[in-house]
Amino acid sequence: MRVALVGATGRIGSAVATALAARHEVVGGSRSAGVRVDIGDAGSIKAFLKEVGPVDAVVCCAGRPRWGPMADLTSDDYLDSLREKLLGQVSLTRQAISHLRDGGAVVLTAGLLSRYPMPGSTAPATVNAALEGFVRAAALEMPRGIRIVVVSPGRVGNPGTESHPRTPPSEVALAYVEAVEGAMTGSAISVGRM
Template sequence: MKIIVLGATGLVGRAVVAALEPRHAVVPVSRTSAIRADLTDPASFDALFDDPADAVVCCAANVPLRPLAALTGEQALEDLRGKLLGQVALARRAAEHLTGGGSITLTGGTFTEPIAGSGLGALVNAGLEGFVRSAAVELPRGLRINVVSPGWISETLEAMGEDGGRGTPVAVVAEAYRALVEGDANGRTVVPR
């Protein structure tokens, strides 16, 4: 398969590319790559689909932790435009251009218990899960859509000086993306463990 991976230069994106490359033709995409895309600029998606592709994987999305009291309306809109609305726009564009039977895999997030500053992220992640569940029944040509919702990544925790054992290794997270791209799941939220 030809698979477009957005966010290919980040920790998760690099691991997803490594998991897919042995069996597929992977097109790595970032805001600085030869083929560029930015979730906050849906017009940037046009170049992604100049040539036919079988799948698109988005690892580019995040919402920073921000205390509710310090969250401005503009910050909230910016986060919604990127992680939620940007991925919805990407999925819509992919649905128009992917080959029949293709796959769209988005990125959500999950935490086992609420943490300070995660309110907007929780809203965005719940919205993505609902979108994927509902969009799955509408996609044309046998296309599938799913979302991977990792919690803390072990390597991220370690880089922050925290206990990496509280997270999920990035290789395990990447395997969840690979399994969704190569499998037959549709409308699912997968929490890698």
Template structure:
């Protein structure tokens, strides 16, 4: 299969790219690659699919959100997280739905904060919950046998700078998180939130 991975150079993206590349043709993309893609720019997403040609799967390992105490978050912070993580992935999925080969797959990324909040994670929780709602409600509507899932990883072993913000959470290795992306790409799940925590 030919698989596009957006955010292939990040911590999760690197692990996912390494695993999927053992079994498939992987096209890793980001803002600084050729072809380049910026999920905040729908034209950039459309051009990605035009330039790459037919693919069987699209994986999003991208999206940033502000981490601040609740009282310090303002509307701009919420919009920043929603635009970067939620709307960006929705844009990717919408374009993928028409560009993928029949029976293809879309895999998005949410996160553990949807269900397990932390003091500085409200904006992240909002964006993650939106992604999960989008996945659940899109699964039966996309058509052409295209599947859609989201991976919900916990805090990563490889990201110690975040460990203090997740008290009592057991960090998970990126290699184990990558297995969930493999399951989404090669399996039969659709409309599922695959948690790794």
């Protein structure tokens, strides 16, 4: 399969690129590497998809919602979080449809904070829950057998290197491979723990 991967240089995205590249052709991009794309800019997504050409899957591992106590966050902090990680992935999905081959797949990234929040996580928890809802509903409207799945990771990192237990990126990446190669649609795949 030919797979377009947004966020291919990130902690999760680079592991996903490695895992997918074992069996598929991966075309990676981000704001500063590979085929340039900013998911916060609909025009940039359009140019990215045009440059990449027809694909069997579009995978997104990008987006950075704001963290902080609810009392300290501003409306702009919430709007920025919604604009990039939520609306960016919604826009990527809607534009990707016409570039995906029949039976293709869109794979987005949310996060377990949607269901297991912690203090300071109101913006990511909101965005992640909205993404899971979007994917459940969008699956009902995807044409030509195109599937849509969202991966919701817990804390990702290399065990022993940080204060909280984390799931290694290579393990999280397997959920993306399953989403690309499998048959599920409208689902959120949970991986790791908080």
